[in-house]
Amino acid sequence: MTEKSYRNAIRETLFQEMARDPDIILIGEDMAGGAGAGGEEEDAWGGPMGVTKGLIGEYGKKRVLDTPISEAAFMGAAIGAAAAGLRPIAELMFNDFLGVCCDQIINQAAKYHYMYGGQDTIPLTIRTTMGAGLRISAQHSQSLHAIFTHFPGLKVALPSTAYDAKGLLTTAIRDNDPVIFCEHKLLYRLREDVPDGSYAIPFGEARVVMDGEDVTIVAFSRMVHVATEAAKALAKQGIKCTVIDPRTTVPLDTDTIFESVEETGRLVIVDEGGPRCGIASDIAAMTADTMFHALKAPVKCVTPPYVPIPAAPNLEDLYVPDAAKVMAAVLAIYRE
Numbered sequence: 001m002t003e004k005s006y007r008n009a010i011r012e013t014l015f016q017e018m019a020r021d022p023d024i025i026l027i028g029e030d031m032a033g034g035a036g037a038g039g040e041e042e043d044a045w046g047g048p049m050g051v052t053k054g055l056i057g058e059y060g061k062k063r064v065l066d067t068p069i070s071e072a073a074f075m076g077a078a079i080g081a082a083a084a085g086l087r088p089i090a091e092l093m094f095n096d097f098l099g100v101c102c103d104q105i106i107n108q109a110a111k112y113h114y115m116y117g118g119q120d121t122i123p124l125t126i127r128t129t130m131g132a133g134l135r136i137s138a139q140h141s142q143s144l145h146a147i148f149t150h151f152p153g154l155k156v157a158l159p160s161t162a163y164d165a166k167g168l169l170t171t172a173i174r175d176n177d178p179v180i181f182c183e184h185k186l187l188y189r190l191r192e193d194v195p196d197g198s199y200a201i202p203f204g205e206a207r208v209v210m211d212g213e214d215v216t217i218v219a220f221s222r223m224v225h226v227a228t229e230a231a232k233a234l235a236k237q238g239i240k241c242t243v244i245d246p247r248t249t250v251p252l253d254t255d256t257i258f259e260s261v262e263e264t265g266r267l268v269i270v271d272e273g274g275p276r277c278g279i280a281s282d283i284a285a286m287t288a289d290t291m292f293h294a295l296k297a298p299v300k301c302v303t304p305p306y307v308p309i310p311a312a313p314n315l316e317d318l319y320v321p322d323a324a325k326v327m328a329a330v331l332a333i334y335r336e
Contacts, residue, residue, distance in 0.1 A: 001195055007188040009162040010051050010127075013169045014089070016198050018059055021087060024173065025063045027078050028091030032056050032066040048093060049129065049188060075101035075126075079109045082124040082178075089173060092128040095144045095182065109178040110153030121176040125169075130158075131184040131222055131272055132320050138308040141316075143272040145220070146279045148180040149249040155179045155203060156249045160224035162192050164247060167201030174200065184222040204251035208260075212240030215330050216260040218283060219245060219270040223321060227270045230326035239334055249279055257283065258291050265296035268329045270321055275303040297333035302326050 004012065018024045030047050046053020056064040067074040071092060078090040092098065098105070105126070112122045132141040148156045155177055159165035165183070172179035209224060210231050219227035224245045231241040242260045246253050261267050267287055269280040280301035287299055302321045310316050 001193045003191055004162050004166075004194040005188065006159075006162040006165050006183075006190045007049065007051055009166040009194050010169055010183065011046075011053070011055075012194075012196075013166045013173070013198075014052065014055060015058065017170065017173045018055070018063065020198070023085065024087045024089065025065060025081065026052060026055060026059075026089050026091070027065040027067060027074050027081075029067055029069055029074070029093055031064050031091065032061075047091060049183075049185070051127075051183075051188075052091070071097050071101040072104060075104040076108075078124055078126075079104055079112075079122060082109075082122045083112065083120060087123045087125075087173065089125045089127060092126055094140045095128040095130045096139050096142050098144055098147065105148075105154070105178070105180075106151045110151045112153075113177065114153060122178050123176045124178040125172045125175075125181055126178065127169075127181045127183065129185050130182045131186060132309050132316055133186040133222075135311070135313055135316065137311040141309045143182075143221070143274075145180070145182050145249055146273045146277065146282070148182075149279065149282075153178065154250060156182065157203065157247065158182045158184075158221040158249065159247065160184075160187070160221050160245050162190060162194050164201060164207070164245075166194055167199050168203070168247060170198060170200040171203055175203075182221065186222055201247070203248045204253050205247065206253035206256040207245045207247055208256065209243040209245055210241060212242045212264070214239050214264055215241045215266040215268060215334055216257070216264045217241050217243045217268045217270060217326065217330070218257055219243065220249070220279060221272065223270040223272055226321060226323055227326055230323040230330065233323065234327055234330055239330065241330065252283075254286060254290075257287070261287060261291045262294045265294055266330075266333045267295070268300045268302060268326065268333070270302045270326055272304065272320060275301065275306050278303060300329040300333055302329050
């Protein structure tokens, strides 16, 4: 067990899984980190977030493929490689670029297994970044996990800790279905003790971060930390909250959520995705449909407003849900 950052936990998983399975390849932009640009050495970056640094030196250009700036081309190539028997890990630099390769992911990768009657698989992992906070504006800061969740055939993972990042990525790489692995940009420096050896966390099993009998809070990715901060502050006021991190939206551990709602009778969902047709509204609807008998108050969703992400730092900070907004939502339903 060694203290590792979220970034290093992901990198370590890539090293370990590529050593284990020679069919694993990496493909994407800047995998070699700006090689040949301005006299920089190969692997100078390891991608814009530094996650893949060192991999090309260890596994070479035949397994770490640095591509041109064409998401449509390299995502199509990754899907074809998966259909042919390899296990590609493709890096979609920002999830905002989904639109450039949307057909490849939602019409090919997601449907291939189903349309071929289960006779073939697409063992593809798509690593991508999500979330606001780096001051890089509306085209590089969105959280689009709800879009991926919408299409049957894709699995979607959102690790909130370094420990979960390693375990969930191991599961993603070994899965025979296409997996969208969403890494929040503001979590890369988060550190905690992580096992040095390989381990896998099953998809569809939520993590209960805190346990309480008054209000259930469900949160995803970085919002798990925001929700936990709010729950700790509320505990000082005598309000005990259960905080649940589902870890994956597909499959979604509704059992853990519903069991908690059965006990508390109150639910707040915190998500950085948009308020319309999002994960928060989806879980709210499922809970109202299935658990209406248990609810003591309306379900509350804490999400950003229905606007593009601002470029101005002060407005971006207002855009993202914070602990104060979560606390306000909890207090509003606790008092009913």
